[in-house]
Amino acid sequence: MSYFKTSKKIQNYTHNVDTSFTKQQLGTSIVAYNGTEITYTPPAGATSVVYECNAQFSWDPDAAKSYACTRLQYSDDNGSTWNTITGTKVLDGTTGSVNDYDCFLTNWNFLIPAWSGERKLRLAGRAFSSTNRCTLGKSFGATEDDTTSCPHVSVYSIF
Amino acid sequence: MSYFNQSAFKAPKFLVTTHTSAQLTTSTPNSYETIVGSEISYIPFLNSNKVVYEISFYSQKTQNGGVLFQVLDLEESTDGGSSWSIVNDKFKKNYGNSGPASQKNRYYLHYRYVLPAWSGEKHLRLRTATHNDNVNRSVELHQLTEWNGTSATDQFCNTNLLIYSI
Numbered sequence: 001m002s003y004f005k006t007s008k009k010i011q012n013y014t015h016n017v018d019t020s021f022t023k024q025q026l027g028t029s030i031v032a033y034n035g036t037e038i039t040y041t042p043p044a045g046a047t048s049v050v051y052e053c054n055a056q057f058s059w060d061p062d063a064a065k066s067y068a069c070t071r072l073q074y075s076d077d078n079g080s081t082w083n084t085i086t087g088t089k090v091l092d093g094t095t096g097s098v099n100d101y102d103c104f105l106t107n108w109n110f111l112i113p114a115w116s117g118e119r120k121l122r123l124a125g126r127a128f129s130s131t132n133r134c135t136l137g138k139s140f141g142a143t144e145d146d147t148t149s150c151p152h153v154s155v156y157s158i159f
Numbered sequence: 160m161s162y163f164n165q166s167a168f169k170a171p172k173f174l175v176t177t178h179t180s181a182q183l184t185t186s187t188p189n190s191y192e193t194i195v196g197s198e199i200s201y202i203p204f205l206n207s208n209k210v211v212y213e214i215s216f217y218s219q220k221t222q223n224g225g226v227l228f229q230v231l232d233l234e235e236s237t238d239g240g241s242s243w244s245i246v247n248d249k250f251k252k253n254y255g256n257s258g259p260a261s262q263k264n265r266y267y268l269h270y271r272y273v274l275p276a277w278s279g280e281k282h283l284r285l286r287t288a289t290h291n292d293n294v295n296r297s298v299e300l301h302q303l304t305e306w307n308g309t310s311a312t313d314q315f316c317n318t319n320l321l322i323y324s325i
Contacts, residue, residue, distance in 0.1 A: 010167035013325045015209055017273045019249045054271040056252055063258065100258035103228070107269050139251045142189040142230045142288040150249040152273045154211070156167075 011043050013156040021150035023137040025060065026068055026127040032082075033070070033136055035151045037122040046114040046157035051121055053108045055151035057092065058138035059101050066102060067093035067128035068136070072110050075120040082124065085112055093134060103140070114157060121155060168211075169204030171323040178315040181302035184229070188291035191232070194300060196318030197285035198240075203276040207324035212272045212283055217316035218298045219265040220255070221305075227255035227264060228296040229287050233272055236282040243284070246274065257296065265303075267316070276324060283322070 018035040033055075042049055051072055059066045072088035075081060088110050094102045108123070127133040139149035176196030184192060194216060203210050212233065220227035231252040234243040250272060255264065270285070289296045303314040 013167065013209075015273045015325075019247055021249060052271070054269075056254075058253065059256075094256075096256070096258060098258055100226075100256035101228070102256040102258075103253035105252065105254055105266075105268060105270070107271065139253050140228075140230060140290050141232075141251055142191065143291050147251050148249050149251050149253075152271055154273060 009159040011046065011157050011159070012040070013154065014038055014040055016151075016153040018150055021137060021148060023135050023148050025135045026125060026133055028126055028130050030124050030126045033123040033125060033151070035137070036153055037120060038153060038155050039118060039120050040155050041118045042114040042116070042157045046159055048158050049112050049114050050156055050158060051108070051110045051112065052154045053106070053123060053151050055106050055136065056103060056139060056149050057106065057134045057136055058103045058140070060135040060138050062131055062133045063099035063101050065093075065095045065132045066134035067091055067132040068125050068134050069128055070106070070108070070123055070125040072112070073122050073124050076117070079120050082122070085110070088112070091128070093128070093132070169207055169324040170202070171321065172199065172201055174199050174320040176318040176320070178301040178317070182300040184287055184289070184297045184300065186289060186295050186297040188289050191286040191288040194285045194287055194318070196320060198282060199320055199322055200280055200282045201322050202280045203278070204324035207276045209325040210274045210276050211323055211325065212274060213269070213321045214285060214319065215267065215269045216300060216318040217267050217303065218254070218300050219263070219304070220298050221263040223295040224259060224261040225263045226257065226259065226296060227298045228257045228290050229253060229255050229298055230290055231270070232286045234284050234286055237279070240282045246272070246283075255296065255298070257290070
């Protein structure tokens with residue numbers, strides 16, 4: 001959001017807000033994050049692409065220590081193979097001395113070089129370890145113990 | 160948040176709220192209140208397909224062991240604010256913890272919602288409540304009670320609200 005100057009132009013704004021999203025408990029295998037994939041073609045002349053995602057995690061099932069190892073990935077073959085983009089690895093979460101049942105906001109903003117042609121982008125990740133698991137998109141209502149919060153993803157190009 | 164080119168972001172509208180007192184949320188479970196500075200009326204730009212609502216505000220909990228657990232719901236009104244409904248159940252957010260951590264928690268929070276555009280005027284607001292299983296999980300909004308190495312009574316953080324069409 002704050003990576004560009006007023007003299008730059010923004011184009012091809014694309015969104016993914018998937019309200020059919022289902023929450024996703026992370027284990028120790030890397031998985032694609034539900035609701036974060038976007039197919040995107042930067043317009044000619046774009047210098048960079050911004051990928052933004054506002055999402056949340058809950059502590060479930062490891063109440064004291066929950067960590068998500070997240071990275072931005074791309075695919076140039078329609079999703080057959082995925083590559084992690086350098087510099088986009090992020091570790092989110094908390095460690096408590098007791099069960100703290102923490103829920104935390106994630107607001108990722110990645111600025112990456114533009115490319116030519118169509119490319120898929122997505123977030124993927126895993127729990128830090130088998131005892132540091134957490135759940136993407138699990139939320140709690142005022143009266144509900146298990147609701148869902150979908151990611152809000154935007155992708156756009158800057159010049 | 161404000162460095163955008165208006166040819167791409169249509170009809171931007173800002174609301175910067177300065178505070179002179181803390182907003183103490185209720186410790187009564189399941190009792191919602193509006194975050195001061197979160198309510199805005201908005202008419203999307205003609206033929207836009209999305210509206211982005213972004214808000215930043217400060218929250219802390221330093222009492223009662225520092226534990227807090229808040230539920231956030233984005234609400235909308237089409238009758239000028241007389242009646243409200245939740246925009247989408249899948250937009251529910253939380254922050255904080257529910258355990259006996261005995262710590263102080265402070266957050267500068269930024270939430271971003273991408274909404275389908277609409278025609279005409281709507282009011283939007285962000286509501287906060289404590290989960291019903293939790294007692295004393297309330298928070299103090301907008302005021303920093305410690306700053307630059309000492310306690311403080313006159314330090315406040317603005318609530319910044321930005322809404323625009325795509």
